[in-house]
Amino acid sequence: MGKAILFSEMTPDASFESDFHHWYDTEHIPIRMKCDGFVSGQRYRSDAGPGFLAVYDMTDLSALKTPDYTKIKTQPSEQTRWMLDNVRGFTRYLGNEIHRNTKDAGAIDAPILYAVWFNVPQDRASEFNDWYESEHIPLLMKAQDWRMVRRFRIVDGEPGTWSHLALHYLASIAALQSPEREVARKTAWRDKLAAESWFKGNYSIFERHGDRHIGISAVI
Template sequence: MMRPGGILFSEMTPEPSWEAEFHDWYDTEHIPVRMAAPGFLGAQRYNRQEGPGFLAVYDMEAPTALQTEEYKRIKGEPSERTARMLRDVSGFTRYTGKLLSWQQQEGISDTEVLESPVLYPVFFTVPPDRQADFNAWYTEDHVPKLLQEPQWLGCRRYEIVDGAPHDYSHIALHHLASAQALESPARAAARNTPWRDRLASESWFRGTYMIFLRRGARFSAQQAGQKLESDDE
């Protein structure tokens, strides 16, 4: 499997009165249509652990998958149902990222990481002149210590190249076997090092943290292609 060089992180919240229709639309139309577009590799949906909100993380070969004529047509010519859903949802977020690093436990596959039960995204807004130090700290100091916890399956980090509603510059997608990993001694140790303390003393070092639980099976572009072939028979 090709490692995703780009992601689209998209969160939205429907009204409770039509949540069931929202999920049917997302699973049977919204994601499958995108999986058939060039450059899309897969997608996974999530529920927020606390409060409303549903997330989809689309994995792409590169952020340029959002610039193809096929994708522009999908965005520019939505079905009536899609237009209605996107008009009426709230809590909309949309961030596009370019791969910086991918680290994971030895002995597990990329698929096991991507299908983790828990996703723990962390956003930062890092000044340009501090990004080299920040990136080195994350990959050389922070993540290796987190991976001392067996339930911390992996971390993939992306530079945000476009997004709203906030001006984040980086996102780390931490894939966990259980949210209990957040209470582990390994995480405590990772948050208590001289390098982190030095960065934490700077005013910009304020992360935004979320916890999401996997919702349903992972979607893949391969499955979308197989369905298209079946429909043509």
């Protein structure tokens, strides 16, 4: 894991999905893994439809400003140009990690990724972060299959407007129905925050797709 991520979704048409996967696994991710600052990359399949997600771990966001990465972005291959012109459901968000709670080093390769987004007003961010990190996460982590939570401050992205992202790494989707999660969602502190107009999260579930790609900046 690094201290920053690039979170990007794409949805290929069924007519070229096979080519999309070949391109993603043999070109799109591998060339990024050769850039300084890239630690790893993992793909996921959306649980809600035909979309796919890639989460790139980086040492920090300066990885996106290196000469090698700049060349990748400004001089794409013909196949890359075609794919990016023809996929839909595109998202791209950049985030700095602000908190991590994990049970073990292998948690990053959990089979289920549960992404939770919030757009938090600046004057409410301190209490929101305090609640999430000192109460909400510890309660969730009591569930056997809740293996890790990483929180990020979003610094740039499209198409939505979000300020905070939490990535929950789960051993099983059943964790979302666990008694521990029910307790975490029914505390007085959460109820207090949930009564505020901005407290409207966006939730997505993803299943791991393929193996993790390891970058040249990974610490072995």
